[in-house]
Amino acid sequence: MALEASALSRRDFLRAAGVLAAGMAVGVSGGDSPAGETSTLSDHLLVHHGPINVGIVRDGSRALLIDCGDGDVARSLESLKITSVDRILFTHHHRDQACGAAALAAGGAKIIVPDAERDHFDKVADYWNNPKSRWHIYSQHPHHLMLAEPVRVDATLKPGDTITWGPATIRAVATPGHTDGSLSYVVEVDGRRVAFSGDAIYDAGRVWEIHSLQKGTQTTDYHGFLGARPELVESLGRLKDAKPDVLVPSHGHVMPDPAGAIDLVVERLARCYDKYVAISALRHYFPKMFTEYADRKDHMVIRPGKPVPECLRHFGTTWVLVSKDGAALVMDCGSPAVIQKLKDLVAAGEIRAVEGLWVTHYHDDHVDAIPAFQKEFDCPCTTDAHVADVITNPRAWRLPCISPSLARVDRATRDGESWQWHEFKLTAYHFPGQTLYHSGLFVEGQNLRMLFTGDSFTMAGIDDYCTSNRNWLGSGVGFDRCLERIEELKPSHLFNCHVDVAWDFTPEECRFMRDNLAQREKLYGELVPWDHANYGMDEPWVRCFPYEQSAEPGKTVECAVVVTNHSSEPRTAACRAAVPRGWTAPSEWTKIEVPAKTEGTLRLSFGVARDAPPGRRVIPVDVRYGPWTLPQYTEAIVVV
Ligand SMILES: [Zn+2]
Numbered sequence: 001m002a003l004e005a006s007a008l009s010r011r012d013f014l015r016a017a018g019v020l021a022a023g024m025a026v027g028v029s030g031g032d033s034p035a036g037e038t039s040t041l042s043d044h045l046l047v048h049h050g051p052i053n054v055g056i057v058r059d060g061s062r063a064l065l066i067d068c069g070d071g072d073v074a075r076s077l078e079s080l081k082i083t084s085v086d087r088i089l090f091t092h093h094h095r096d097q098a099c100g101a102a103a104l105a106a107g108g109a110k111i112i113v114p115d116a117e118r119d120h121f122d123k124v125a126d127y128w129n130n131p132k133s134r135w136h137i138y139s140q141h142p143h144h145l146m147l148a149e150p151v152r153v154d155a156t157l158k159p160g161d162t163i164t165w166g167p168a169t170i171r172a173v174a175t176p177g178h179t180d181g182s183l184s185y186v187v188e189v190d191g192r193r194v195a196f197s198g199d200a201i202y203d204a205g206r207v208w209e210i211h212s213l214q215k216g217t218q219t220t221d222y223h224g225f226l227g228a229r230p231e232l233v234e235s236l237g238r239l240k241d242a243k244p245d246v247l248v249p250s251h252g253h254v255m256p257d258p259a260g261a262i263d264l265v266v267e268r269l270a271r272c273y274d275k276y277v278a279i280s281a282l283r284h285y286f287p288k289m290f291t292e293y294a295d296r297k298d299h300m301v302i303r304p305g306k307p308v309p310e311c312l313r314h315f316g317t318t319w320v321l322v323s324k325d326g327a328a329l330v331m332d333c334g335s336p337a338v339i340q341k342l343k344d345l346v347a348a349g350e351i352r353a354v355e356g357l358w359v360t361h362y363h364d365d366h367v368d369a370i371p372a373f374q375k376e377f378d379c380p381c382t383t384d385a386h387v388a389d390v391i392t393n394p395r396a397w398r399l400p401c402i403s404p405s406l407a408r409v410d411r412a413t414r415d416g417e418s419w420q421w422h423e424f425k426l427t428a429y430h431f432p433g434q435t436l437y438h439s440g441l442f443v444e445g446q447n448l449r450m451l452f453t454g455d456s457f458t459m460a461g462i463d464d465y466c467t468s469n470r471n472w473l474g475s476g477v478g479f480d481r482c483l484e485r486i487e488e489l490k491p492s493h494l495f496n497c498h499v500d501v502a503w504d505f506t507p508e509e510c511r512f513m514r515d516n517l518a519q520r521e522k523l524y525g526e527l528v529p530w531d532h533a534n535y536g537m538d539e540p541w542v543r544c545f546p547y548e549q550s551a552e553p554g555k556t557v558e559c560a561v562v563v564t565n566h567s568s569e570p571r572t573a574a575c576r577a578a579v580p581r582g583w584t585a586p587s588e589w590t591k592i593e594v595p596a597k598t599e600g601t602l603r604l605s606f607g608v609a610r611d612a613p614p615g616r617r618v619i620p621v622d623v624r625y626g627p628w629t630l631p632q633y634t635e636a637i638v639v640v
């Protein structure tokens with residue numbers, strides 16, 4: 001995190017924001033200021049700056065809070081001599097906003113939430129027990145930053161609802177985008193108008209992260225990179241129209257110039273989306289999604305297809321390589337129809353034998369029928385080690401489009417490993433394109449240089465429409481690495497599992513895409529407060545491994561927390577489990593230093609309550625990372 005909030009700029013800001021009390025610091029939440037500061041916006045309106053900013057409307061010794069975060073606000077309440085929290089208005093349901101709610105509710109605070117998100121407060125088990133939240137994930141809404149335990153809801157608010165409390169009038173404004181039902185609250189008190197905007201905006205030109213804006217427009221959320229952008233832009237317009245003097249975000253800096261801050265976010269979002277569209281593979285699949293970009297001369301021209309060599313068959317998401325003597329190497333098996341088709345080809349004498357299975361990546365439409373395939377055909381299964389990690393143990397992962405099907409992998413390949421298969425030389429690659437857990441297979445023979453890219457490219461560009469697939473930006477990672485490989489291998493034919501024809505890319509097109517990615521790294525980086533764009537994009541940069549496991553009551557559970565340091569410097573990471581009541585966990589934090597651009601692994605262990613009832617339990621994990629304090633930032637699932 002850049003140290004932009006210097007002492008001087010804070011003081012300037014204080015003046016600009018019209019903050020009253022001298023000596024009060026003005027704040028930032030999320031970690032780049034000491035937690036626990038309070039700023040005074042007017043006599044009756046204050047902000048606590050902890051892991052998130054918490055609005056405090058005071059009326060004598062009573063308070064109304066806007067969001068409560070993890071409860072760290074208690075420190076400000078104490079110093080302000082506020083003895084009771086009368087009610088809490090929530091902007092949205094995320095755990096980092098609301099994980100302290102249950103304790104405050106038990107103390108008598110009334111819980112008031114956006115009507116559209118009510119179930120995400122008091123019926124969270126519906127989400128956690130829904131198989132759709134766990135397997136074949138094509139919807140990112142609602143997000144799994146959902147409360148682990150339900151909290152009682154006393155009332156809900158709809159857009160336009162107004163309440164008066166003590167000296168304040170508070171109006172709810174619809175600001176969906178970060179979540180579908182987000183509300184902002186415009187507080188009028190002491191002659192000032194202050195908007196508490198949740199996570200709609202972080203500060204001038206920035207949002208807390210990018211991945212929550214994943215949302216489907218014409219298809220599922222899965223294809224909707226920045227799909228919530230139009231909705232967010234409208235929301236920000238409504239906030240601007242409310243003409244607040246000051247904007248207070250949940251994560252981020254208090255904004256003294258709301259209109260300027262909002263305009264810059266809108267402008268940056270448009271620029272980021274334009275760079276995305278310029279080389280998006282989706283222009284091949286869903287041209288209607290991009291009609292307004294149709295004539296853009298500065299976007300990559302979509303390549304024509306070329307005929308498929310005779311040694312290949314294509315059905316479903318499967319390519320089959322057939323040798324001169326009739327042996328078949330099958331790539332992926334997403335449905336029983338593929339197995340039937342292979343049996344038909346064998347029966348018709350077109351294929352002599354199915355001799356091998358190669359897996360391009362872990363997505364369900366490529367692996368669902370592998371167990372059935374492996375019963376039917378006795379042949380080795382080979383894939384890149386990253387893919388093997390997921391498909392041989394899917395329960396340990398929470399990723400988009402994940403399948404519960406358990407595959408057997410007989411050989412996990414290293415990057416660049418070659419072997420001979422009949423007249424073809426095969427070379428396996430780790431190919432972190434459409435997902436991080438993805439392989440590439442380069443096939444040389446019959447005067448062909450064929451690269452099977454799984455789902456990573458179409459003739460229109462790169463398949464990076466779902467941030468949770470972990471498309472890292474940066475030199476030598478993600479699609480940049482895949483393109484580097486294409487430049488080096490110079491394939492005569494490229495293949496995608498979902499595209500019937502072959503194609504190739506010119507060196508100029510590879511260069512164009514790599515340049516675009518380099519520009520994105522910068523532009524997306526500017527849009528988020530983190531010191532690298534990937535933190536805003538790569539939702540599982542902190543993840544539990546295994547994601548899900550079973551445990552008996554009274555037993556100890558071991559779990560790793562894997563942290564990807566996307567920064568160019570080492571970072572200190574720490575975590576602890578926020579276990580349910582009756583469970584045991586050390587209160588100390590486990591800490592490690594993670595070198596730049598690497599993964600670090602922290603070890604957690606906690607005890608299941610002796611009387612824990614059977615069922616799925618969510619174990620949130622508190623994270624500290626560099627300057628950031630991130631309550632309940634990720635979770636593991638324990639099935640008792
Ligand atoms: Zn949030």
Ligand SMILES: [Zn+2]
Nearest residue numbers: 361363434455
């Ligand atoms: Zn895929």
